[in-house]
Amino acid sequence: MAQAQHIEHGPLSGGALVIGTIAVSLAVFMNVLDTSIANVSIPSISGDLGVSSDQGTWVITSFAAANAISVPLTGWLTQRIGQVRLFVWSIVLFVISSWMCGLSPTLGALLASRVLQGAVAGPMIPLSQTLLLASYPRAKAPMALSLWAMTTLVAPVCGPILGGWISDNISWPWIFYVNIPVGILAAFASWWVFRSRESATHHLPIDGVGLGLLVIWVGSLQVMLDKGKDLDWFSSPTVVALGLTAAISFAIFVIWELTEKHPVVDLMLFARRNFTGGTIALSIGYGLYFGNLVLIPLWLQTTLAYTATKAGLVMAPVGLFAILLSPLTGKFLPKTDPRYIATASFLIFALVFWLRSLYTTNVNTYWLVMPTLLQGVGMAGFFIPLVSLTLNGLPGNKIAAASGLSNFVRIMCGGIGSSIFTTAWDRRATLHHAQLMEQATPYNPVFMQQVQQFQQHGDNAVGYLWFNNSVSQQAAMLGVNDLFWLSSAIFVALIALIWITKPERSTPESAAAASAAH
Known part of the structure; x- marks a missing residue:
């Protein structure tokens, strides 16, 4: 594939560096916030729109699926449009789609707006890292990454609290309206600081067939997972048709991408053991985490009669240790084997879900909060070491493609995880x-x-x-316990995938480059 000419820009300094960092962080905060702010608001949204809670979870999964599809296109769009223009336009369109979400009178309109929101959000996180790292001297790259990591960890903490408070005290559309002032400020400040640091553009062919197949199999799979429970799964001709469509289009997609000269997704990356082991471990782990992140507030509200605000507060402590320990992870990562940090993280996640599997209907707030607090320790060693393992040993010209593919699989697993967990909970409770x-x-x-x-x-x-x-x-409680126990067991099993990888010696600069591509 032809490469765009790369223009080197020196680091920023003074007020421009401060404003640029704040602008990029606000955009990331807004983006990540929307992956969790709706979780505790599902009962409110479902009740107001006259649909079931299961249908309400489509608000989460539709965003995740659309986001997964758009992420692999980031590299191609950057070379066609330019990284600064693409970043700013992503923010602007995100604001517009957020406004549309809040105005939605029906579930169909809300889902359409969420699909648009997820699609335009795709390039935002990869480009935020690119712009941020280019703004700092190379020696200070770990500090830049720590600032970025803390932003992405604060947002999921604020999401459930903010979403719960808004749902209880105002109305659910405002969980989307809050993006408007934040997005406008981030877009204006980003353009003011970075407009003179635009990347070179180059017209490259787009793999239209591959993109079309990607949309078909991902869309069919997601709709099948969402509708399967209501339609009694494969006893329904609709679900069977969706499953066959997803399977056939996926098979054709794999064959096409492996033979296409300019593939939209470079599947040959899976020939590398580090990429395969790291991506699968990261993606399945994230799917388990995100599935539980959707399930727990839903269980607290529908079974234990928690308010949305109280459910959000129960989930909030997950970010405390994550925020405090993430800078330490970034500091020690270049000096140690990332497999040790990732293994410790997975063991902590396994312990957390095992403790939750012991819950009863009389569980108090203390025992709800303590595992959540401990989970923050695991989160601090989750993303950065696994991303480092995934991209370890790749040549520079493969980093962007590998990052896009890894993020695509991870985000897709997050959407699948939320669908599977809500369905499995209902079946186990029954x-x-x-x-x-x-x-x-x-x-x-x-x-x-x-x-x-x-x-x-x-x-x-x-x-x-x-x-x-x-x-x-009691049945609902036992069903949740089953899923907690299964999550714990899978996290232990995933440790084997971590040790399939064989990391090469990396320098702080290469580690920074790998993290930037995440």
Whole structure:
């Protein structure tokens, strides 16, 4: 593929460096915030639009799927448009689509706006790292990356709190309207600081067939995952048709991309053990994390009667240790084997989900918060070491393509994870409900004793209703416990993938370059 001529710009200094850093951080903050701010607002959105909570989760998965599709195009768009113009236009279009989300009167309109929002958000994170690193002297690259990492960690913490408070005290459209002033400020400041640092542009051919196949198989897969639960999965002709479409288009996509001269996705990167092991470990781990990030607030609100604000506060401590420890991770990464840090992170995640698998319906706030607080320690060693492993040993001209592909798989796994977890929770809760109801027989002394107590008060209907509600709550709790335990086991198993990689010796500069491409 022809390469655009690269123009070297010196680092920024003084006020321009400060404003540029703030502008880029605001854009990233706004982008990442939108991946979590809607999580605790799903019940409010679903109720207001007259749809089920399961349908409401499409608000999250539609954004993730569209975002996954657009990420691999970042490199091509940068060379056609220029990194500064593309970054600013991404922010502007993100603001417009956020405004459209808030105005949406139906679920269909909201999903269409979220798809647009996810699509234009794709280039923002890779370009934010590129612009930020180019603004600092090479010796200070780790500091720049620490600032960037802290921004991406603060946003998921603020998202559930802000989303919950807005849903409880104002109305859900404002979870999208808050992006408007932030985005306008970020776009204006970014253009003012970076407009003279535009990258060279070059007209390159686009793999239209590959892009079309990418949209078809990703879109079919996501719709299948979202609709499968409501349509009883493969007993439905619609789900079968979607599954076949996704499988066939994916197979053709792989064959086409492996033989195309200018592929939209360079699948030959999977021939490298570091890239394959790192990408799969990072993506599945992120899918588990994101799936639980969607599931926990939903469980707290629908089963334990938590408000959206309180559910957000329970999730908030995840960022405390992550923010405090991320700079240390960046500092020690060039001096140690990243596999050790990633392994420790996965073991912490496994411990966190195992502790959660012990929850009961009487769990208090302390035991809800403590594993979440501990999870922040794992998050501090999650992204940067795994990205370093994924891109380790790649030549410079492969970094951008590898970053786009790795991010595509990771984001796609996040969307798939949220769909699978909500569906699996419903199925496991239904199974446990059926098993528990088998105990409601005249041969169960506990059940009969409870019924007799209500009979003494002359109200059998209330007794049976109370029993059914108790069973439903316990079934939902057992279903969540199953998924927590499974998440813990998978995190332990994923450690093997980390040790499939064989990192080469890297310098601080190469580590910075790898992180910048994330």
